[in-house]
Amino acid sequence: MNETIINQTTAKAPVVGLFVTCLADLYRPEIAFATVKLLELAGCKVEVPEQQTCCGQPAFNSGDRQTTADIARQTIEAFDGFEYIVAPSGSCIGMLHHYPELFERNDPWFERAMSLKSRAFEITQFLVDVIDFTAIESRFSGHVTYHDSCAGLRELGVKQQPRTLLQQLPGVKLTELVDSEVCCGFGGTFCVKYPDISNRMVSDKSTNIANTGADTLLGGDLGCLLNMAGKLKREGIRVDVRHVVELLADMTSQPPLASSSYDLATKV
Amino acid sequence: MQIRTPEFKESARIALHDVGLQKALGNVKNGFPGKRAAAMARLPEFDALRDQARDVKNHVIAHLDLYLEQFEAKVLENGGHVHWCRTSEDARQTILKICREQNARTVTKGKSMVTEEINLNEFLEQNGIQPIETDLGEYIIQLRGEHPSHIIAPAIHLNLEDVADTFHAHHHTPRSVDPKVLMQEARERLREKFAAADVGITGANFLVAETGSSIIVTNEGNGDLTQILPNTHIVVTSIEKVVPTLEDMTLFLRLLARSATGQECSVYNTLSTGGRRPGDQDGPENFHVVLVDNGRSDMVGNDFQDMLRCIRCAACMNHCPVYGAVGGHSYGWVYPGPMGSVLTPQMIGIEQGALLPNASTFCGKCESVCPVHIPLPKLMRHWREKEFEKHLTPRTARWGLGGWAFMARRPALYRKFSALSNAALRLMAGKKGYIRKIPMVGAWTDWRDMPAPSGKTFMQQWQEKQRSGH
Ligand code: SF4
Numbered sequence: 006m007n008e009t010i011i012n013q014t015t016a017k018a019p020v021v022g023l024f025v026t027c028l029a030d031l032y033r034p035e036i037a038f039a040t041v042k043l044l045e046l047a048g049c050k051v052e053v054p055e056q057q058t059c060c061g062q063p064a065f066n067s068g069d070r071q072t073t074a075d076i077a078r079q080t081i082e083a084f085d086g087f088e089y090i091v092a093p094s095g096s097c098i099g100m101l102h103h104y105p106e107l108f109e110r111n112d113p114w115f116e117r118a119m120s121l122k123s124r125a126f127e128i129t130q131f132l133v134d135v136i137d138f139t140a141i142e143s144r145f146s147g148h149v150t151y152h153d154s155c156a157g158l159r160e161l162g163v164k165q166q167p168r169t170l171l172q173q174l175p176g177v178k179l180t181e182l183v184d185s186e187v188c189c190g191f192g193g194t195f196c197v198k199y200p201d202i203s204n205r206m207v208s209d210k211s212t213n214i215a216n217t218g219a220d221t222l223l224g225g226d227l228g229c230l231l232n233m234a235g236k237l238k239r240e241g242i243r244v245d246v247r248h249v250v251e252l253l254a255d256m257t258s259q260p261p262l263a264s265s266s267y268d269l270a271t272k273v
Numbered sequence: 274m275q276i277r278t279p280e281f282k283e284s285a286r287i288a289l290h291d292v293g294l295q296k297a298l299g300n301v302k303n304g305f306p307g308k309r310a311a312a313m314a315r316l317p318e319f320d321a322l323r324d325q326a327r328d329v330k331n332h333v334i335a336h337l338d339l340y341l342e343q344f345e346a347k348v349l350e351n352g353g354h355v356h357w358c359r360t361s362e363d364a365r366q367t368i369l370k371i372c373r374e375q376n377a378r379t380v381t382k383g384k385s386m387v388t389e390e391i392n393l394n395e396f397l398e399q400n401g402i403q404p405i406e407t408d409l410g411e412y413i414i415q416l417r418g419e420h421p422s423h424i425i426a427p428a429i430h431l432n433l434e435d436v437a438d439t440f441h442a443h444h445h446t447p448r449s450v451d452p453k454v455l456m457q458e459a460r461e462r463l464r465e466k467f468a469a470a471d472v473g474i475t476g477a478n479f480l481v482a483e484t485g486s487s488i489i490v491t492n493e494g495n496g497d498l499t500q501i502l503p504n505t506h507i508v509v510t511s512i513e514k515v516v517p518t519l520e521d522m523t524l525f526l527r528l529l530a531r532s533a534t535g536q537e538c539s540v541y542n543t544l545s546t547g548g549r550r551p552g553d554q555d556g557p558e559n560f561h562v563v564l565v566d567n568g569r570s571d572m573v574g575n576d577f578q579d580m581l582r583c584i585r586c587a588a589c590m591n592h593c594p595v596y597g598a599v600g601g602h603s604y605g606w607v608y609p610g611p612m613g614s615v616l617t618p619q620m621i622g623i624e625q626g627a628l629l630p631n632a633s634t635f636c637g638k639c640e641s642v643c644p645v646h647i648p649l650p651k652l653m654r655h656w657r658e659k660e661f662e663k664h665l666t667p668r669t670a671r672w673g674l675g676g677w678a679f680m681a682r683r684p685a686l687y688r689k690f691s692a693l694s695n696a697a698l699r700l701m702a703g704k705k706g707y708i709r710k711i712p713m714v715g716a717w718t719d720w721r722d723m724p725a726p727s728g729k730t731f732m733q734q735w736q737e738k739q740r741s742g743h
Binding site for chain 2: 027055075194196198234235264
């Protein structure tokens with residue numbers, strides 16, 4: 006690549022602020038790294054603002070508007086000036102889309118929240134709908150199924166985008182999950198406030214997952230994936246659980262969620 | 274009806290282990306949603322109708338007084354009576370007075386959730402008047418001394434075997450599990466009651482302001498017999514049921530049947546416009562409409578106004594994974610499912626009702642199927658806000674949230690705490706990659722394992738990479 010081309014691409018490259026999400030930060034950094042990789046492959050310049058923490062959803066859904074508004078202001082400032090904000094989670098982006106509800110219309114923060122909302126996208130949605138990048142390459146091969154997480158699906162309309170991207174991978178066979186659009190029972194704090202009901206929901210989900218015969222479960226939201234991976238593990242159902250970006254970015258060297266080195270040893 | 278909402282968690286736990294109930298709930302999940310989806314697919318303009326219906330309802334709510342007064346004027350013109358009842362007690366007394374004027378001993382009833390709301394049956398019984406439910410499902414649960422577990426399918430929590438047992442015990446007939454035989458038994462018994470009733474009470478699906486009509490939709494025709502045979506017909510309904518015109522009513526009928534049962538149209542759509550007129554072959558001499566407020570007018574202009582659009586189709590509960598897991602009785606009062614989780618705290622108070630709006634993952638399925646676009650998750654969240662403002666949130670949850678919130682507002686500190694939690698979780702997991710039991714987080718680990726972090730936090734790794742220049 007000669008210098009002029011590099012300069013041209015950098016000049017035109019959209020600058021994306023990565024919203025890491027607190028769960029990916031804590032549990033599975035690969036998801037955030039895979040997101041960075043996909044964005045860079047798509048020609049974006051990625052930065053990770055220091056001032057971000059969590060989207061504020063636990064406070065919002067617990068009825069604590071004051072705290073939510075504080076966190077919203079912090080997030081809005083952290084992502085000021087970015088052309089786009091992208092996260093590997095429909096739920097967290099969905100939360101960013103709720104920010105305008107937190108402010109009165111004549112509050113200057115309302116406008117800023119609206120601006121953030123218009124720039125915030127879930128990763129597969131961003132790749133497919135916003136910058137039209139589907140030139141995915143991955144060595145992964147396997148039989149997968151897909152859970153459509155609720156917030157991404159119903160708040161953002163994420164349904165076809167991950168499938169469009171997975172179709173680019175010749176090694177991937179997708180079997181659709183029965184009730185793929187039914188909630189897995191995670192629901193943030195719901196799963197600890199109503200453990201019995203949550204358990205029923207995730208048990209039903211596990212059964213459906215096992216019935217697909219797929220060896221890998223994919224999804225776009227780590228909260229739901231932790232829930233399902235934990236349940237599958239407890240029930241002894243051998244299905245690998247990964248975030249869809251791990252496949253799309255060809256970053257599957259890390260063992261899947263909740264799998265141990267022992268598991269890997271016995272599988273080989 | 275006794276309020277058992279504060280026991281929601283315990284009731285839910287019992288329900289989850291009730292084999293018969295779980296079997297019956299399977300019928301909800303496997304029946305209604307598929308039928309609704311098929312009906313929707315056959316009507317391409319379904320979504321446009323929903324938007325229209327929402328707009329009509331919003332318009333009516335903004336002018337509720339005008340439409341109700343117009344409705345009243347028309348009813349009076351048609352020779353009927355309208356009774357405005359602010360509370361359940363007002364409504365009960367009004368109904369009792371009408372029944373007493375008729376020297377009523379038995380009252381037949383069509384299906385009505387508002388009469389459940391005002392606890393009418395128990396009250397009439399206490400006053401020496403026998404109420405007889407004529408909807409098959411209602412009839413069954415009345416025999417069993419139960420309340421509806423669903424707003425359109427009151428006995429959905431039962432299986433055929435339960436009905437067989439109930440009829441065998443109460444009708445003293447040989448036990449049969451043949452639905453035809455059971456139906457015939459009920460029919461024979463109800464026929465006597467219809468003929469003997471002094472007063473017929475029905476609800477209303479809609480009230481039409483331009484004509485002063487009320488309409489009920491049923492699939493059994495029991496409503497017609499209830500309201501036509503006795504000398505007096507009392508419509509017990511609530512103020513938000515009014516729509517401006519007959520044409521508006523048909524818009525709602527198209528949405529209601531499809532959203533509820535997937536039918537194009539319910540089997541019986543019966544309009545009542547005043548009592549019997551000179552020359553009429555049949556019909557009641559006296560026609561009364563009891564308009565129940567019971568907190569609804571307080572909702573106009575408050576955070577829950579959107580809920581007044583509800584047309585009681587039950588689509589939200591038919592599609593709700595929580596309702597599908599625990600059934601309607603767990604909710605502990607009249608209205609179950611997502612619509613109940615919004616309405617119940619309004620009617621019994623958030624102090625007693627708080628567990629319901631919390632019992633949602635906010636999966637959003639209810640809102641996506643609601644024919645009048647009620648943002649049910651948002652309204653449930655508003656209840657959580659009220660709960661939080663009133664310091665009703667359980668203390669452990671408050672403390673947990675408070676500690677987390679303190680850090681979430683301090684990025685540098687948050688970073689450190691994440692790194693610490695991350696290390697702790699990895700330590701607990703050891704080489705395994707998952708954790709079987711975490712103290713204090715039993716609610717999670719009692720049921721499922723906790724996946725372990727795959728390495729240091731992203732922020733730690735990212736900074737290391739930045740420092741080393743990738
Ligand atoms: S809230 Fe909507 S879906 Fe639920 S019963 Fe009312 S109208 Fe039907």
